[in-house]
Amino acid sequence: MPQTDDLKLAYTTLANKQALYAKLWDYYDGNQPLRYSAERLRQVFEHMDTQFSQNWCAVVVDAVLDRLNITGWTVQGSQALSDQLNDLWTRTEMTLDDVDAHLAALVVGEAFVIGGRDEATGEVEAYYNDPLLCHLWYETNHPRRKRMAAKWWVDDEGKRRLTLYYPDRLEHYVSSGKAENVSNAASFHPAESSVETNIWDEVPIFHLRRSRRSVESELTNVIPIQDAVNKLMSDMMVAAEFGAFRQRWVISNADLGTLKNSPNEIWDLPAGDGMGQQTSVGEFGQADLNVYLNAMDKLSLSLAAISRTPKHFFFGAGGDPSGEALVAMEAPLNAKTSAYIERFSFVWRDVARFMLKAAGQTVDEMTIEPVFASPETVQPKTRSEVHLTETNAGIPLRTVLRREGWSSDELDAMDKDKAAENAAGAASFGAAMAEAARRASAGETEV
Numbered sequence: 001m002p003q004t005d006d007l008k009l010a011y012t013t014l015a016n017k018q019a020l021y022a023k024l025w026d027y028y029d030g031n032q033p034l035r036y037s038a039e040r041l042r043q044v045f046e047h048m049d050t051q052f053s054q055n056w057c058a059v060v061v062d063a064v065l066d067r068l069n070i071t072g073w074t075v076q077g078s079q080a081l082s083d084q085l086n087d088l089w090t091r092t093e094m095t096l097d098d099v100d101a102h103l104a105a106l107v108v109g110e111a112f113v114i115g116g117r118d119e120a121t122g123e124v125e126a127y128y129n130d131p132l133l134c135h136l137w138y139e140t141n142h143p144r145r146k147r148m149a150a151k152w153w154v155d156d157e158g159k160r161r162l163t164l165y166y167p168d169r170l171e172h173y174v175s176s177g178k179a180e181n182v183s184n185a186a187s188f189h190p191a192e193s194s195v196e197t198n199i200w201d202e203v204p205i206f207h208l209r210r211s212r213r214s215v216e217s218e219l220t221n222v223i224p225i226q227d228a229v230n231k232l233m234s235d236m237m238v239a240a241e242f243g244a245f246r247q248r249w250v251i252s253n254a255d256l257g258t259l260k261n262s263p264n265e266i267w268d269l270p271a272g273d274g275m276g277q278q279t280s281v282g283e284f285g286q287a288d289l290n291v292y293l294n295a296m297d298k299l300s301l302s303l304a305a306i307s308r309t310p311k312h313f314f315f316g317a318g319g320d321p322s323g324e325a326l327v328a329m330e331a332p333l334n335a336k337t338s339a340y341i342e343r344f345s346f347v348w349r350d351v352a353r354f355m356l357k358a359a360g361q362t363v364d365e366m367t368i369e370p371v372f373a374s375p376e377t378v379q380p381k382t383r384s385e386v387h388l389t390e391t392n393a394g395i396p397l398r399t400v401l402r403r404e405g406w407s408s409d410e411l412d413a414m415d416k417d418k419a420a421e422n423a424a425g426a427a428s429f430g431a432a433m434a435e436a437a438r439r440a441s442a443g444e445t446e447v
Contacts, residue, residue, distance in 0.1 A: 004185075006164055007173065010150035011185040013135050014162075021108045021132050024217050027226065028107045030055040034234055035227040052237045053230045054296070056314055057219050060307045061106045064218070067337040067375035068102045068344070070095075072407030073352060076367040081356065082408055085368070088124055088355050097128035101208055102344070104131055109215040111208040112136070113347075114151070115354045116200070124358040126351060129205075136207045143212075146203040154179045162188055165203045170196040200358075206351045208344055218307075225303045229296055236292035252279045308332035327376060337375040345370050374404050 026032065032053050073089060075081035089095060097113070104111035112134040115126040129151065136149045149165040160179035164171040172195075173188040181187070198204075210216060219226075250256055252269050259267055272278035300314035310329045353365035390400045398411050406414075 006148060007162070007188060008185040009137075010135065010148075010152075010162060010164060011188070014133070014150065014152055017132055017135070024108050024219055027057045027219055027223055028061055030058065032057075032226060032230055034230055052233045054233050055226075056229060056300075056303060057222055057226050059313050060222050060303070060309050061103070061218055063309045063313055063333055064106055064337050064340065065099070065103055067334070067373075068099075068340060069373040070098050070348065070370050071373050072371045072409065074369045074371060074402075074408060075363060076369070079408075081361060081363060084359065084361070085352055085356060086408060088359060089352075092124060092126045092355070094126055094351075097126070098348070100128045102340075104128070105208040105210055105344070106218040109210050109217045113206040113208070113351050115204045115206070115351065115358060117358055124355055126355055134205060136203070136205055146205075149203050149205040151205070160188075161191065165198070165205055167198060167202050169198050172196065200354075202354075204354065206347055206354070208347050210340070210343075221306050222303065225299055225306070229299055232292050232296050232299075236289055239287040239292070240289060248281065248283045250281050251277055254279075308336050330376070334375045341372050341375070345372075371402065371407060 030053060032055070034053075070089075073082060073085045075085060094113075101111040101113055108131050110131050112129040112131060113126055114129050114134075115124075117123065118125050133153055134149065134151045137147045139145045139147045146167070150162060151165070152160055152162040155161050155174075158178045160175040160182050162173045164173075172191040172193065174191040175182045175187050176189060177187065210218065248261070250259065250267075250269070253272075254270050267281070269279050269281070297315055300311055303309070303314065304311040310333060312329065348370045349365045349368045352368045352370070353363055356363045356368075387397070387400055391397055398415075401411060401414070
């Protein structure tokens with residue numbers, strides 16, 4: 001494919017992302033438009049000064065995100081490489097960027113990580129990139145092999161720059177005018193040093209996706225229910241303002257301007273004159289806000305089933321569930337999270353392999369294993385009982401704790417603490433025996 005066609009493809013793909021991804025981020029952030037079932041209702045409420053929403057999109061995403069925690073790395077058969085990789089992961093701040101990457105993959109359906117070496121320092125670098133700025137294409141006959149990637153951004157002069165990444169080269173382009181005036185691929189021309197040799201012999205961009213079938217957000221099936229919840233919430237607030245308080249009415253020939261509505265206030269109203277409408281008072285019934293709350297509660301059931309998020313994340317279940325009850329209620333969420341861990345692990349292994357490659361180490365990516373914290377919510381007592389059962393069955397404690405998500409540093413620290421504790425215990429025992437021998441030789445008896 002000629003490079004002009006790739007440039008057009010890159011521009012069109014990146015431009016087409018902007019509106020959809022911005023909408024998805026708005027829904028996650030709680031900046032959600034109020035939807036109406038009829039245009040007439042829109043016209044009635046168009047002058048509302050305040051908008052109300054109950055952001056369940058963030059709940060659905062964060063429920064998974066909180067369970068996607070990389071706690072460390074291991075390289076099979078090499079503690080030195082494991083230590084080096086954990087050090088690289090920390091120094092490149094990927095301990096923070098992996099959270100951003102997971103969040104973007106959940107919200108918009110994909111995320112990107114770019115690796116390389118810093119031009120000034122020569123240090124290995126890797127960092128998360130917003131999917132609004134990047135895209136990656138695969139070979140048609142080999143859908144796991146990267147063909148090309150693209151990244152664009154706005155430079156300090158306000159111009160838009162675009163780089164195409166190929167396995168053998170990088171092509172750099174810059175817009176002729178300001179970024180806001182770029183409307184098609186023809187707005188770009190080759191930048192200075194337009195072609196650069198790719199020293200890595202591979203596309204150094206890595207792609208996290210929720211699904212390989214299509215790029216789809218975790219919020220795709222959540223947004224319609226979120227719109228319904230926001231409409232109910234707004235209707236409830238309007239009803240609370242205009243109809244939730246009892247309104248009183250009075251029919252009388254007296255001057256009603258002197259009547260005051262306050263606690264312990266007595267209204268002195270004259271009786272009617274016996275002709276026409278007699279003096280009377282009454283009140284209108286208030287709006288029942290439970291109607292709206294019950295409807296939102298029912299929607300939370302639908303949302304829980306669709307997103308596999310426990311219902312008590314949306315509405316309180318009443319009381320604190322036991323550890324075993326939590327395991328049962330969160331089982332669908334944990335299963336979904338475990339599937340994401342398995343899917344994302346393949347990409348993170350590739351990122352880790354590339355970081356070691358940039359550091360001068362050649363490692364088979366399948367020997368690299370990211371250590372994720374266990375997604376299950378387990379009570380301390382239950383966790384201790386599980387540890388005891390597994391160690392009694394002959395599984396080493398280090399293996400049990402590593403499966404649970406402990407990092408290599410934490411396991412090493414535990415071994416050091418245990419050794420120090422044993423040494424202190426042995427020293428105390430030796431001192432006690434020496435003191436007992438001294439007392440015996442001196443003829444002293446213990447009281």
